[in-house]
Amino acid sequence: xxxxxxxxxxxxxxxxxxxxxxxxxxxxxxxxxxxxxxxxxxxxxxxxxxxxxxxxxxxxxxxxxxxxxxxxxxxxxxxxxxxxxxxxxxxxxxxxxxxxxxxxxxxxxxxxxxxxxxxxxxxxxxxxxxxxxxxxxxxxxxxxxxxxxxxxxxxxxxxxxxxxxxxxxxxxxxxxxxxxxxxxxxxxxxxxxxxxxxxxxxxxxxxxxxxxxxxxxxxxxxxxxxxxx
Ligand SMILES: Nc1ncnc2c1ncn2[C@@H]1O[C@H](COP(=O)(O)OP(=O)(O)OP(=O)(O)O)[C@@H](O)[C@H]1O
Numbered sequence: 001x002x003x004x005x006x007x008x009x010x011x012x013x014x015x016x017x018x019x020x021x022x023x024x025x026x027x028x029x030x031x032x033x034x035x036x037x038x039x040x041x042x043x044x045x046x047x048x049x050x051x052x053x054x055x056x057x058x059x060x061x062x063x064x065x066x067x068x069x070x071x072x073x074x075x076x077x078x079x080x081x082x083x084x085x086x087x088x089x090x091x092x093x094x095x096x097x098x099x100x101x102x103x104x105x106x107x108x109x110x111x112x113x114x115x116x117x118x119x120x121x122x123x124x125x126x127x128x129x130x131x132x133x134x135x136x137x138x139x140x141x142x143x144x145x146x147x148x149x150x151x152x153x154x155x156x157x158x159x160x161x162x163x164x165x166x167x168x169x170x171x172x173x174x175x176x177x178x179x180x181x182x183x184x185x186x187x188x189x190x191x192x193x194x195x196x197x198x199x200x201x202x203x204x205x206x207x208x209x210x211x212x213x214x215x216x217x218x219x220x221x222x223x224x225x226x227x228x229x
Contacts, residue, residue, distance in 0.1 A: 001025045002047060002145060002176060007056035009042055009200075016042050018200040019056070022193075026144060026176040029167060029190055033181070033223060034197035040180040043197075044147045047178070048075045060145070071101060076138035078150040080130050084123030088116060088133065099141065106171065107140035114162060127154030135163060139171055146172070148179040152187070160186050188219040196226050 002024040009017035017039050024030040032040045045051040047058055049065055060069055082091045088111070095102040111118060114132040116125075125133060135151050152160050160183065166172065167190045181187065188208065196204045203226050211217050217225075 001061060002178065003057075003059040004043070004047070005057045005059070007043075007046060007053050007058065009039075009046060009051070009053045016200050017046070017053070020197070020200070020202055021056075022195045022202065022205055024145075024176055024178045024193065027174050028192035029172075029177045029179065030193040030195060031179055031181060031184070031187075031191045031219075032195050032197060033184060033219075035227060037199075038197040039200040040197060041149055044075060044149055044178065044180065047147060048073065050075075072143050073145040073147065074138045074141045074143040075147045076134055076149065076151065078131075078134070078153050080122060080125075080134060082122050082133075082137075084121065086122050087118065088120055088122070089118040091122065091133075091137065092118070095137065095140070101142040103140050103142050107136060110136040110139055110166070110171075113166070114159075128156050128159045131155045132159060132163065135166070139166065143175070145176045145178070148177065150180055150182070152181055152183040157186075164190060184219055184223060191219060194219050194222070196223070198227070 005021050007017050007020045020043060032043060034040055042051060046053050048070065058065060060073070092104065092107055096104060114136060116129060116133060131151065131154055135148070138146055138148065151163060155163065164187050167187070191208045193207055194205065195202060204222065208219050211222060
């Protein structure tokens with residue numbers, strides 16, 4: 001389980017996380033929602049140790065994060081991390097050489113599933129194809145946790161459905177996933193837990209199934225209430 005306990009973060013005088021606490025268990029998808037600038041990406045980066053926090057703590061499976069632990073967590077940013085001149089096949093070869101937990105078989109399976117072409121250069125990919133490649137690179141790592149920043153950004157409706165199908169497949173089974181998204185509608189049936197943020201504060205957090213059963217509300221209904229949209 002990934003735990004955040006009263007995490008506070010400032011950029012200069014700006015309070016970006018103002019005491020954020022939530023748990024993201026394994027075998028479940030936890031979604032961070034919030035309007036632009038709410039602090040979602042900062043939370044993912046803080047979990048990865050990519051940005052220091054001022055106070056509070058982050059624990060992974062009960063321990064403070066340390067170097068070896070980061071091999072068990074994959075962070076998929078919303079930006080392509082591979083150089084544009086590389087072909088997808090070169091990216092795979094690079095990952096194979098540098099990461100012990102790169103799973104070639106899964107990478108090739110996803111390549112076919114997402115209808116990407118191994119000979120294509122990274123800088124020739126459309127926004128949606130790039131998002132799929134990004135997700136593929138994350139999913140192909142044998143990791144216990146995946147942190148996904150806006151995996152649906154720039155992705156058309158059909159590709160979104162393809163990606164959503166992966167989230168309900170055995171490719172993610174048993175892993176703990178934290179994702180950020182603005183595209184709740186298409187994926188809300190996949191979400192186990194929802195954490196709603198506003199200006200670095202949690203305004204509401206709940207289990208989506210409980211919300212449906214006890215209050216008869218969908219995640220989108222709750223979002224409309226909370227963000228008054
Ligand atoms: N490196 C930085 N320096 C200064 N301020 C930053 C930095 N990174 C983020 N911020 C600020 O922190 C706040 C939270 O940013 P963050 O990227 O976490 O939001 P977000 O919820 O992911 O937004 P979005 O939905 O637009 O991606 C914003 O006000 C942003 O301007």
